[in-house]
Amino acid sequence: MKLALLADIHGNLEGLTACLEHARDQGAEAHAFVGDLVGYGADPVAVLELVEREVAGGALAVRGNHDAAILDAGSDTMNRAAEAAVEWTRAQLGEAHRAFLAGLPLTARRDEIFLVHASADRPADWTYVSDPRRAGQSLAAAPGTWVFSGHVHEPMLYYQGAGGRPLQHRPEPGVAIPVPAHRRWLAIVGSAGQPRDGNTAAAYALFDTDRRALTFFRVPYQWARAAAKIRAAGLPELLARRLERGE
Amino acid sequence: MSAVSTGLQEGDVIDGFGVGERLHAGGMGVLHRCSPPPDRPDLDFPLVIKVPRLGPGEPSESVVTYEVEVTVHSVLTGPHVPRFVAAGDLARQPYLVMERIEGPSLKEWVDRAPLPATEVAALGASIATALHAVHAQEVVHLDVKPANILLRADGSAVLVDFGLARHAHFPDLLAEEFHHPMGSGPYISPEQVLGVRWDPRSDLFALGVILYQLATGEYPHGAPTSRRGLRRRLWHIPRSPRRVRPELPEWLQEVILRCLEPQAAGRYASAAQVASDLSQPEQVTVTERGRRLRRPGPGTLLKRWIMAAGYEPSPLDRPSLQLATASIVLAAVATQHRSEARFQALREVVGRLMAVGADRRLTCVTVIRPASELAGGSAEEAGTSQRIKHLVLLRNWAEPLGLPPERISYHVIESSDPAAALLEYARSNQVEHVVIGAPPADVPLKGTFVSTRVAAEATCSVTVVRPRFTPG
Numbered sequence: 001m002k003l004a005l006l007a008d009i010h011g012n013l014e015g016l017t018a019c020l021e022h023a024r025d026q027g028a029e030a031h032a033f034v035g036d037l038v039g040y041g042a043d044p045v046a047v048l049e050l051v052e053r054e055v056a057g058g059a060l061a062v063r064g065n066h067d068a069a070i071l072d073a074g075s076d077t078m079n080r081a082a083e084a085a086v087e088w089t090r091a092q093l094g095e096a097h098r099a100f101l102a103g104l105p106l107t108a109r110r111d112e113i114f115l116v117h118a119s120a121d122r123p124a125d126w127t128y129v130s131d132p133r134r135a136g137q138s139l140a141a142a143p144g145t146w147v148f149s150g151h152v153h154e155p156m157l158y159y160q161g162a163g164g165r166p167l168q169h170r171p172e173p174g175v176a177i178p179v180p181a182h183r184r185w186l187a188i189v190g191s192a193g194q195p196r197d198g199n200t201a202a203a204y205a206l207f208d209t210d211r212r213a214l215t216f217f218r219v220p221y222q223w224a225r226a227a228a229k230i231r232a233a234g235l236p237e238l239l240a241r242r243l244e245r246g247e
Numbered sequence: 248m249s250a251v252s253t254g255l256q257e258g259d260v261i262d263g264f265g266v267g268e269r270l271h272a273g274g275m276g277v278l279h280r281c282s283p284p285p286d287r288p289d290l291d292f293p294l295v296i297k298v299p300r301l302g303p304g305e306p307s308e309s310v311v312t313y314e315v316e317v318t319v320h321s322v323l324t325g326p327h328v329p330r331f332v333a334a335g336d337l338a339r340q341p342y343l344v345m346e347r348i349e350g351p352s353l354k355e356w357v358d359r360a361p362l363p364a365t366e367v368a369a370l371g372a373s374i375a376t377a378l379h380a381v382h383a384q385e386v387v388h389l390d391v392k393p394a395n396i397l398l399r400a401d402g403s404a405v406l407v408d409f410g411l412a413r414h415a416h417f418p419d420l421l422a423e424e425f426h427h428p429m430g431s432g433p434y435i436s437p438e439q440v441l442g443v444r445w446d447p448r449s450d451l452f453a454l455g456v457i458l459y460q461l462a463t464g465e466y467p468h469g470a471p472t473s474r475r476g477l478r479r480r481l482w483h484i485p486r487s488p489r490r491v492r493p494e495l496p497e498w499l500q501e502v503i504l505r506c507l508e509p510q511a512a513g514r515y516a517s518a519a520q521v522a523s524d525l526s527q528p529e530q531v532t533v534t535e536r537g538r539r540l541r542r543p544g545p546g547t548l549l550k551r552w553i554m555a556a557g558y559e560p561s562p563l564d565r566p567s568l569q570l571a572t573a574s575i576v577l578a579a580v581a582t583q584h585r586s587e588a589r590f591q592a593l594r595e596v597v598g599r600l601m602a603v604g605a606d607r608r609l610t611c612v613t614v615i616r617p618a619s620e621l622a623g624g625s626a627e628e629a630g631t632s633q634r635i636k637h638l639v640l641l642r643n644w645a646e647p648l649g650l651p652p653e654r655i656s657y658h659v660i661e662s663s664d665p666a667a668a669l670l671e672y673a674r675s676n677q678v679e680h681v682v683i684g685a686p687p688a689d690v691p692l693k694g695t696f697v698s699t700r701v702a703a704e705a706t707c708s709v710t711v712v713r714p715r716f717t718p719g
Contacts, residue, residue: 159418169418177417178318182337 002027003207005189007034007117007150009051010066011041011089012193012243015202016050018221019192026206026217032108034150035064035117037101039082040194040239042229044089047193048097055100063104064117064150065126071102081236088235112181113207114144118151128152135186136166146179146207146214147186154197155190155205155216159183171216179207179214187214200246255279255298255342261335263287264344266296275309275410276300281344283332293347294332301341311420312410313341318417319409320345323384327377327405348405353393353457360464361492364499367461368525369402371502374454375522377404379677382447382518382566385415389444391453392434393460413444415565433466437481437509437555440474447566448511451518455506462499463491467507481509481555484542498528501537509555516573516606519677523575523608523656526676532653573606574679579669579701581684582613582640589684590644592714597682598648600710609648609655611641612672614665614697634659666700678707685713 004023009016023031031054038044055061069078069086070093078086093101106123108115119127119134120142129138129149135158139147157169160183171177179185190203201218208215227240254277259266263284271278276299283290299313317334320343330346356362356370374396381388388395390411397405411429413419421429422444430439436452443449459467467485471477485507488500502524508514515521524531531537542548578597580590601607615637618630641657648655662668673681686696702709 157418159420161420161422167418167422172416175416180314180337 001029001209003030003032003113003209004028005032005034005115005148005187005205005207006192007148007189007204008036008064008153008191008193009033009038009041009047010036010191010193011038011044011047011085012202012226013041013043013046013050014222014226015041015191015193015219016047018219019202019204019217022217022219023204023206026215028206031059032113032115032148033059033061034115034148034189035062036066036150036193037061037064038070038089038093039064039066040085040230040235040242041226042233042235043226044092045097048093048100052100060108060110060115061104062108062115062117063101063106067101067104068124071098081238084236085239088233109144112145113209114142114147116142116147116149118149120147120149126151129158129186129188132158132166132168135168139166139184139186142186145181145184147184148205148207149186149188150191152188153191153194153203154188155203156188157214157216158186158188160185173216173218176208176211176213176215178212180212185214187216190216190218194242195246196242198246200243255296255340261296261340261342262333264294264296264333264342270295275312275408280347290332292330293349294344295329295347297343297345299341299343310337313337313343315412315420316408316410317343318420319386319412319414322414323381323386323409325380325384326403327380328409329405329407348397348399348407350398350400350405353396353398353404356398357393357457357460360461362461364462364496367458368499368502368528370398370404370461371454371458372522372525373398373402373404374457375451375518375525376677377406378447378450378454379518379522381406382450382570383677385566387413387445387447387566388450388453389413389439390430390434391450391457392431393457396457415445415567419444432472432477433460433468433470435477436511437478438511440477440481445564445566446511447518447569448514448516451506451514451521452508452511454518454521455503455514458499458503458506459485459488462488462495462503465491478555482548482551483509484548484551486542487540490540496528497533497537498524498531500539501531501533504536509551517570517575517677519575520573520606520608523610523676527656527658530656572604573608574604575608575610575677576600577610577612577669577673577676577678577681578645579681579683579697580611580613580641580644582637582644583615585640586714588714589712592712593682593684594644594647596710596712600680600682601648601650601654607654609645609650610658610672610676610678611645611655612658612660612669613637613641614660614662614668617661617663630661634661666697666704669697669701670704673701674706680707681705681709683709683711685711 033051037047037051070090116123119129119138121137129135130152155171157171158166161167189205192202192204200223201220203218206215223243227243230240255266265282267280269279276297279296281294281296299309301309321331329348332344335342395408434453434456436449439449468480488503489495637659660668683698683701685698698711702711
């Protein structure tokens with residue numbers, strides 16, 4: 001089975017649909033959404049409704065910190081632009097959308113696959129898994145062989161060496177990386193809605209569970225359109241510029 | 248990890264592959280002849296099956312090196328690696344089936360060393376060509392030694408055993424895993440001693456050790472096993488090959504010692520450039536390195552020791568980035584059809600290509616008609632004077648580029664089929680970019696032109712250049 005893993009969509013419908021279309025062409029049969037469906041982007045309703053349909057059809061989804069912030073008006077751990085986006089998003093969503101977000105679990109597991117938006121080590125603390133040490137902590141707390149996460153927007157593959165220490169590998173887009181089951185792996189699948197590594201293309205990963213191979217993809221999409229919608233919605237200018245520059 | 252190998256015996260069948268006679272038992276695995284499954288008529292070449300030594304009592308490295316070998320070898324292609332056929336599942340029965348290379352290993356030549364310079368150069372050029380083919384696929388071998396180099400009957404080299412290799416596209420399972428440097432004591436590069444595992448120039452150091460060994464019969468840095476002994480090569484300068492064997496030419500010593508430079512940046516920038524120098528000794532720029540008989544004095548050693556102490560790995564992290572700085576550019580200069588506007592246009596494009604990589608090399612080539620086709624006089628004499636005339640034109644064309652001699656070479660090829668000659672030259676010298684002039688605008692039958700055929704048939708990039716203003 002080929003499982004498409006999408007994280008940090010952040011209300012970017014153009015990014016999400018481009019990734020889903022790409023995944024379909026690659027033969028993806030299932031989807032998993034690894035948190036932060038909303039926040040930053042101008043299409044939270046459309047994104048949520050699309051994901052909700054996918055979940056109804058069997059897709060996995062977990063909650064991200066932005067999804068949680070929509071529900072919890074008291075949270076104040078975000079920067080000003082993010083906070084403004086959360087407030088704006090909150091106003092766009094109806095009761096059904098909030099109920100869907102509230103129903104999302106912090107983690108999800110299917111067979112040997114484990115999903116968590118940030119770190120499996122206290123998931124609600126939203127720790128950034130941004131180096132091998134933190135990846136090791138997340139792996140130690142996570143069940144399963146393959147752990148997929150987001151939160152950090154830059155695609156990265158962490159793996160356990162024979163010495164037990166976690167190591168990191170910066171994936172080359174489009175290369176199928178063998179991820180055999182006798183090791184444990186933690187993949188940051190990249191952001192489908194707000195790439196931050198200087199490349200404007202949306203990111204997602206495809207896990208072939210039969211071949212045990214993981215491929216990270218970059219998908220060029222209409223970021224100009226997504227940025228124009230952000231400006232038209234009156235969201236902070238910074239959020240439009242991030243999509244234009246991929247940073 | 249719970250991979251336990253029961254070992255395979257002659258007569259066993261695994262996934263349809265028949266295990267034949269045992270050929271070799273090495274430190275990491277056992278090699279057997281192998282027959283293909285009956286439903287694989289496509290496997291019509293000789294096969295070997297390699298079974299790693301795994302399980303209780305075997306070092307944990309062998310599991311990882313087996314994984315690395317399968318991952319890296321399975322994506323390598325071309326005549327300089329054995330064709331990969333199949334691999335077994337690690338949890339069930341690990342094995343590796345590949346093409347059987349009939350040729351002997353380089354050990355046979357090493358046993359006969361010292362060898363004549365021409366033989367050393369020919370072997371070295373073959374090995375360098377094979378290394379470049381692997382580096383161009385984002386792989387550094389990192390265990391280049393005579394036992395891992397097989398030679399086909401046609402003299403071309405095949406690299407085997409990718410158990411310590413590094414492919415830039417895959418997680419490095421061997422990074423930081425083991426506490427001692429991996430590789431073979433005499434051949435391991437200084438940066439490998441320090442744990443650097445991405446640099447294709449590490450393989451050039453090993454090639455330098457092999458060349459030194461073939462030329463002198465000795466190891467340049469001995470065969471240490473301790474970390475301290477291995478670290479010595481970070482600053483130590485080996486005895487000059489010409490001090491061991493005074494009859495060795497300076498150009499060969501130049502090539503050998505340049506490969507053995509402790510800092511990777513001091514070595515050749517690519518294996519293709521080593522192959523180029525070894526196959527065209529007259530083009531080697533001999534420096535003090537090639538002429539020296541004695542080791543440099545204590546001042547130089549101290550400087551090298553200080554540099555070694557402050558060793559900084561390069562910021563690049565994959566072979567392709569290194570090779571991109573070091574490609575060979577071929578300028579096809581039509582010296583027999585002199586046109587200043589065309590020459591100028593060609594030079595501008597070549598100048599821009601050469602400006603972006605400090606280690607790029609330029610090969611200026613012209614193809615002239617064979618002397619035998621020229622009328623009158625002694626054919627040989629006429630040929631020599633023709634070659635000199637066109638060499639002068641080539642040098643004159645390149646002069647405004649202002650490239651230092653070690654970055655440029657000149658070749659006059661005699662052939663009645665210029666396109667074929669250029670294509671063959673580009674292929675056999677690992678040229679990465681051919682720059683060639685377009686045919687004039689006003690001539691008919693463009694399809695028959697040299698540039699058209701070169702652009703269509705070359706295995707590398709080709710830029711076809713037109714002057715902005717074509718004189719009538």
